[in-house]
Amino acid sequence: MKIGIFLCHCGHNIKHTVDVARVKEYFQKFLNVAVAEDYPFLCSEPGQELIRSRTEAEGLDRVIIAACAPTLHQDMFKDLVKKGGLNPFLLRRVSVREHCSWVGDDIGKNTDKAIRLIKAGVYGSSHYIPLEEKQVDVTQSAMVIGGGVSGLSAALFLSNQGMHVYLVEKEAELGGHVRKLRNVWPSGKDGSELIDEMVETLRDRENVEIFTSTRMVSFGGSFGNYEATLETPAGESTVKAGGVIVAIGFAPFDPISKPELGYGKDKRIVTTLELENGLDELGLPANPRVAVLHCVGSRDEQIGKPYCSRVCCINALRAGQTVKEKFEHSYVESFYMDVRAHPKGGEEFYEDTQEKGVLFTRGNVGEIIPTPAGVLVRGEDTLFGELLEREFDLAVLSIGMSPPKDNQYIASLLKITLDKDKFFLEAHPKLRPYDTALKGIFIAGTCSGPKDMEESINHGRASAVKLFGLLNLGYAFVEPFVAMVDPKRCSGCRACEQACVAKAIKFDDGERIVRVEEAACMGCGLCNSTCPSSAIGLKGHADSSINDEVGAILEAI
Amino acid sequence: MAEEAKKDIPEIVGFACSFCSFKASEMAGSLRMKYPEGIKIVQVPCSSRVDPAFVIKALFEGADGAFVAGCHPGDCHFIKGNYYTRRKIAALKEMFKAFSMDKKIKLFWVSASEARRFVEKVEHMYKEIKEGNNEGKKG
């Protein structure tokens, strides 16, 4: 083995507190070390040339760069050794700046530490094997589950980019909840018109296959090559997709599970949607008295819905305005906890609603009692700390969003996770709000938590772009740091399969051993440390490599 | 350590995950925070990569202490690797209790930004072990 060690001074940064001459001298005499050089700035152009030319000239088979932290300039150094004719995965970085020269002041001690760290690099890298970034072919098609506004948006984008799209909807008709809205806030447009426009465009595209009244019954494969069986009215159908967008929406909260509100027992107690779509049929008097209740099925820990449903305040405001517009002299009172009119234009809408004469009372409504004269709303006024009891002709419930009915089913088929409220769990709440832990599987729209229409469209399209970015080349590179199985050692105990978070380990029934699906492997190494017989190992971080690093650190110098 | 005289300078080997703890140690360096040179870190992709055998190896090769540092529970970049780590290290500590060596093993969570926390944790461990060593000498 021919090892090359390049030590950077980083100007004063390393040289100041590490005796670079002593380090160099130490390694010049070291076994298998062909090159030990120091240089003021390895990242500078002449420094880079030094590494490249020495690697090439000496035919090095390990390069150790002892400089700044490994994340800095990593691609550049990898590129250099590659140009020098060495597999870039045989490069080892040792952080002597961030982990040595900058954290200690004593030159003698720092120099000893630097030697040990570099030695750990030498020993550890001796177990490295040449690796290649693996290229896997991916199917350039996508399955979108759910034909609501979010799924439609995703399908529109993907098909526009030329990708084959399978759109799966369990209902007979596409459009989800938006189709039922007569007046979509804030545009005032008809929901079914918006949906029809989207659906027509999709129907015109040859690369879109729409499956309605269809249920997915099985799902398998890994990133780039997922496979699903669909139960369609015309029989079973199998589709192959590179990635999946789950956009199965939400289930409206069913107010029957709050029996004290009397919903379903009296036709004078309705939801906001029922009011919007059937105000004329309600048979209200000329100057009706209407109560609007916010937060029905939201922010309510007793029924297991501690979260805010995000859209119901606006819906409640709109209900109030709808009544006021039809009945100028009506008495409309809204009962709220906080008015969360946060969307763009929402606050102004709230003010307008107040100006139109809707009264707002901060209160908790405990029960609604139907009487012959009207519906009696009882509760507590939380502003004045008094009990309230008022009679209305109509009570409107602004219901929240509950998780979709098929959440558990889809989650277990796709092996994705639900959050504590049983919506789908995103990979990261801030920066990956529509990704899942599994590559190529996205969650868009309200199935990951309440959202309004604009936010659902954003989600649908944003996740579609991400999926397109993963699939558009027709192939994808996978990090070579994946697990590998030694078939001779594997006893088929399947401990690793259970531990694997990415579901990348599959049991081979024929051979009675496990196999790794490299495209799905995240490279965490959990399987490696779980295996009782060291039969599964993580490339680039082998047991022997880490063990020898530990040994090197503690060895006498 | 080979030389007995150096025994009062504890040697500690730490395993730090690439995404959080190693990043924090990097940042500690960039911020020029100081900690004893006896502390040396081995980078692992995820704290769940740490086989308890590595920790045992470190202690048997003469380290005075070993720690495993990962992302905070729930923050693991590999979704939940650190929960496995927590279980494994707890079991290992339990085992080492039999030899009164459980204090030599530590597990802690440090996020990528918590350079200060990283330094506090390793310094605290270093101090504890140093005191323990000195007491051992007296006894």
Place this chain on the structure above:
Amino acid sequence: MGERYLQEKHVLVVGGGIGGITAALELASCGVRVTMLEGGPSIGGRMIQLDKTFPTLDCSSCTLTPKMVEVALHPRIELMTLAKPMGIERNGKGFSVSIQKRPRFVDMKKCTACGACSGACVMKGRLSDEFNLRLSKRAAIYIPFPQAVPQKYLVDGDGCLFVSRGKCKKACVEACETRAINFDEKEEIIESYYDAIVLAPGFDLYDATEKREYGYGSLEGVMTGIEFERICSVTGPTGGEMVINGKTPKRFYFIQCVGSRDRQTGARFCSRVCCMYTAKHATIVRDRVKDAEIYVSYIDVRAYGKNYEEFYKSTQEGGTYYIRGIPGDITQGEKGLLVRVEDMLSGELREIEADLVVLATGVRPRKDTAELCNLLKVDRDEYGFIRTDSIAPSRTSTKGVFVCGMASGPKDVPDTVASGGEAASRCLEYIGEQ
């Protein structure tokens, strides 16, 4: 598939905050060439100034820094800092843009970010640090913050004695071992053609000095939320110690809706983030300052996002007092600041003493958004946010120009990320039509 034709397309992303970063990365990963313009010396935007993000309290920089580095290293993204569009002309379906690039006076190829120059600068510790909202001092040659991308120093032309007055011993040049400092660098104008433009200029915060009754700028111990954010941050002026004017405050008073939902300040709209960042601040204080007394004044608590309500609840349960009502004024009392507020829930007028008052200032369109929109003939709304359509949330009034993030109205981080992706999708559709 689309790969080949997309490679020939070139999109300009204006703004290097999380919205622009998301849009740029998505576009580039789909095969498009992207040029990102950032007016300042580093990308990262507002988010990188934050200490932690709600509701998970994970640190802002560790989630964002990898994205910033990805932008810098991406083979299809060209990053230009200290740059802004000067002139834009419609050219076919695309745009001819002239970009003004201010000098950095540091050769980015040579600079190793060792910091020797900063230490040698005669202005060291004498100039206000903008990244820390002027709460700390820096030199004339500096790096805006430790994780800056690009990881390169720059010379502040106004602060540097040599650049502004032509007289300095130039110790920085002596100190720099790689000879990276170059005072001959001149402003450049770069002309280029782009097939589409994504605007992500971000936002400003309401100027709290306008609200005289709160004494911001005149009373000691009244600061804004973003300033408080820097105080909490490990990379901030106090290194993350909660120390203000040499003391750790014990009594904290947070006021929400300062410059939001307030006609007097010209903003009827809700800024969408202040309720939650206040809850975050209260939680951080509870964690770091034992026996702290914490009050929050509010109109409505808008904890609408995922796990936000739960976070708000736990903030309350952790011992933060929420008072429904916005204070009338703040004055200097004998034992601290006096906050006068009518508690609408109890109906009483209260006077509460506090050591520190933090104003949750609302969101405003960035000042230069107006200029940018005029260049592009893009419509804005009554407040100056870029006007969009709720069905196509990134589409502006000018074809081929898209917007994401706060520029079209207040958004939190996840919404900004989603809007960045949406803008990328519309942009791809647009350039595909050509």
